[in-house]
Amino acid sequence: MTVLSWGRVFRYQNQLSEPAFRSDVRFGDGGAPGAATLHGMGRSYGDVALNDHGRIIRTRHLDRLISADWESGVLRAEAGLSLDKLLRLTVPRGWFLPVTPGTKFVSLGGAVANDVHGKNHHQVGSFGAHIRKLGLVRSNGESLVLSPRENSDLFELTIGGLGLTGFIDWVEIQLVPITSPMMLVETLPFSNLDAFFELSADSTAWPFTVAWLDCFARGRALGRGLFTRGRHDSEPATLTVHASTARWNLPVDMPAFVLNKTTISAFNTLYRHRPAARLKGKQPYDPFFYPLDGIANWNRLYGVKGFFQHQSIIPKDAAPAGVRALLEAIGRAGQGSFLAVLKAHGPETSPGRMSFCLEGTSLALDFPNRGAKTHALLQQLDSLVLAHGGRIYAAKDGHMRAKTFQTGYPQWRQLEEARDPALTSGFWQRVTSDDEDL
Numbered sequence: 460m461t462v463l464s465w466g467r468v469f470r471y472q473n474q475l476s477e478p479a480f481r482s483d484v485r486f487g488d489g490g491a492p493g494a495a496t497l498h499g500m501g502r503s504y505g506d507v508a509l510n511d512h513g514r515i516i517r518t519r520h521l522d523r524l525i526s527a528d529w530e531s532g533v534l535r536a537e538a539g540l541s542l543d544k545l546l547r548l549t550v551p552r553g554w555f556l557p558v559t560p561g562t563k564f565v566s567l568g569g570a571v572a573n574d575v576h577g578k579n580h581h582q583v584g585s586f587g588a589h590i591r592k593l594g595l596v597r598s599n600g601e602s603l604v605l606s607p608r609e610n611s612d613l614f615e616l617t618i619g620g621l622g623l624t625g626f627i628d629w630v631e632i633q634l635v636p637i638t639s640p641m642m643l644v645e646t647l648p649f650s651n652l653d654a655f656f657e658l659s660a661d662s663t664a665w666p667f668t669v670a671w672l673d674c675f676a677r678g679r680a681l682g683r684g685l686f687t688r689g690r691h692d693s694e695p696a697t698l699t700v701h702a703s704t705a706r707w708n709l710p711v712d713m714p715a716f717v718l719n720k721t722t723i724s725a726f727n728t729l730y731r732h733r734p735a736a737r738l739k740g741k742q743p744y745d746p747f748f749y750p751l752d753g754i755a756n757w758n759r760l761y762g763v764k765g766f767f768q769h770q771s772i773i774p775k776d777a778a779p780a781g782v783r784a785l786l787e788a789i790g791r792a793g794q795g796s797f798l799a800v801l802k803a804h805g806p807e808t809s810p811g812r813m814s815f816c817l818e819g820t821s822l823a824l825d826f827p828n829r830g831a832k833t834h835a836l837l838q839q840l841d842s843l844v845l846a847h848g849g850r851i852y853a854a855k856d857g858h859m860r861a862k863t864f865q866t867g868y869p870q871w872r873q874l875e876e877a878r879d880p881a882l883t884s885g886f887w888q889r890v891t892s893d894d895e896d897l
Contacts, residue, residue, distance in 0.1 A: 462515060465758055466504040467765030468828050468857050469885070473515045481521060481537070484626055486514075486598050486881045494883040497622040499566030500541055504768040505857025506885035507573070507621055513883070516626075518568055524548060525629055532634035533591065538568030538627040543701075550700045554634035555691070555744070557589040561800075563701075563749050568627040573854035574619035574814040578667035578689075578748070580804045585816050587618035587809030594628035598881035602628070607810060616877045619811030621853060623878040623887060639696040642667075642747045644689040646738040652682025652783055659803040659820075662688045667747075669802050674786065674795035674824065681786055684801070687738075689747055701745035705755035712763045718797075718827045751798075761827045767857050769840055770823035772804065773849035778820035781847030785822060785840055792836045796824040812870050815852045823855065834858060853886060864890035 460475045478484045486495045496510035498517045509515070521539035528534075532554045536545065542556060543563040549555060560575040569575075571593065576585040583589070593605040595617060603625075605614035617624045649655055655670055662668050665688035672684040751757050758766070773781035782801070789795060800823040807816045826833050837858045841851060850867025851859050865871055875891060 462498070462509060463501075464505055464509060464765075464857060465502050466767055466828075466857055467758055467761070467763075468767060469506045469509055471506075471509050471511045471885070473510060473513060475515050475517060477517045477520055479520045481596075481628055484516060484521075484596070486516060486626065494881055496884045497568070497572075497626060497882065499539060499569035500564050502562055502565055502569070503573070504855045506889070507853050507856065507887075508569070509885045510883065511885050518566060522566075529554070532636060533631065534634055535592075535629055535631040536567060538566060538571070538594075538630050540567050541565065542567070542570070547700050549634055550637070550640060550744075551698050553636055553638065553698060555637045557583060557633060557635050558586045559748055561749065562752055563745075564752065567630040567632075568622070571618055571627055571630055572620060572622040574809055574811040574816075575854070576804070576816050578669045578802070580802070580816055581663060581668065582666055582805060584805070584808035585811070585814055587811040587814060589633050590618060590630065591633060592631040593617060594630075595624065596626040596628050598625070598879050601625075611810075613877060615810045615812045616874055617811075618809060619813035619815070620874055620877070621813070621884065621887065623874060623882050623884070625879045625882070637691050637698070639692040639694055640699050640744055641692040641694075641696060641741045642689045642744055643692050644687065644738055644740065644742045644747060646685055646687045648684075649686050650683050651676075651680055652779065652786070655682055655684065655686065655801060656779055656803075656820075658686045662686070666690045669800060672786070672799040672801050672822075674789055674797075674799045677790050681783065681790070682801075684799075689742070691744075692741060701743070701749075706753045708755040709757055709759045712759045714762060718761060761825070764828040764830075766828055767826050767833060767837060768823060768855040769826065769837055769858075770821060770852040770855040771840070771844040771849050772815060772817060772819050772821040772852070773844060773847045774817060774819040777847040777849070781843065781849060782820055782822055784843045784847070788839055788843060789824070789836070792832075792839075794826055794829070794833065794836055796826055798825040799823070813868055813874055815850065815854075817850075819849070821852075823852075853890075856886065859890060861890050861892050 495514040498508045498515045518539035521537045523537045525535040558577045574587045595603045667689045670686045676683045806818045841863045
């Protein structure tokens, strides 16, 4: 069966299994031969959850609620449960995720394996900081409970461990209370990169902050965009959940010529001047946290060749110069992105040793796959990130070379030592190889 990355660049033939119960999961001793890759909802942009011509164990049917204390907000569920389904359980009862990425179509196991982060990282860190316990099954038959006090080394390597330490059976997290499904939101235009950093510094009291950038702005306008900040509305209201279907659908691949410098630049102009670009008021949680989920199959916008996402983070002191260098390189290349997201991060509090986040600024960009031209730009951006002391996010990556990964994550050998020998991925083989051409 052909399995695609979310960026649709990688299309691999795989032996695919979708176990309905934990007892049906087969890997390692007693299972099918060959190392397997664990695969949740398929929202990783590159090959971190893919295995070229190998085995994939898809966990989406392992999605049962195990226990929930609706007084304290402690929930335990199978790792295949999506954030979408989890919110349908928790929101009506007055609880929300402590941290959520930009899509709700992510499994709990995937959130752990990639230690996802959200708009509130500057205040509460990434997802791993809110995990109480994990259930982990190893290919030798061991069934372990992991926590900060029990099997702590493996706990720290499983959070952000890219699904390589074993099969994550269940996840126990601490939810946060809400009284309304609405968010109080302000969206403020800013004129350049310096203004972004000033707004970020002035918005630390807001729990959620993020910015969209116009990648084609140059000169004194470099880094201009829209800064959004928000918080859960404290005024009690009926706790209704998000819609069950997307508002729009993109059922077919768009022609390759649709996304070019002219059309992306025009989109950026329209997006920056639309009425909602100066929003001050209330907004439902779904469009605030998950704007792209409103378009089903939005990844088809990039055509049959797909796209790459490049997400990096640069330490706080180097961030102004580093982000400026990245935007200038993108401008020179003429390959601007209409999805360009800039976010200020606080100190990382997750116990995950391989976590992406650190105190600094992250920049996420989508680039249509133009072959060698795009690869050359991505490698240039990687070099700039490393030169400023940063690193690249594995969950979004489909191009990083071994040297780039190993420089950004010097603790990768600890993960390799803890890796279950029955598990691998295309990403892990690529970034731990000595062959720079992979």
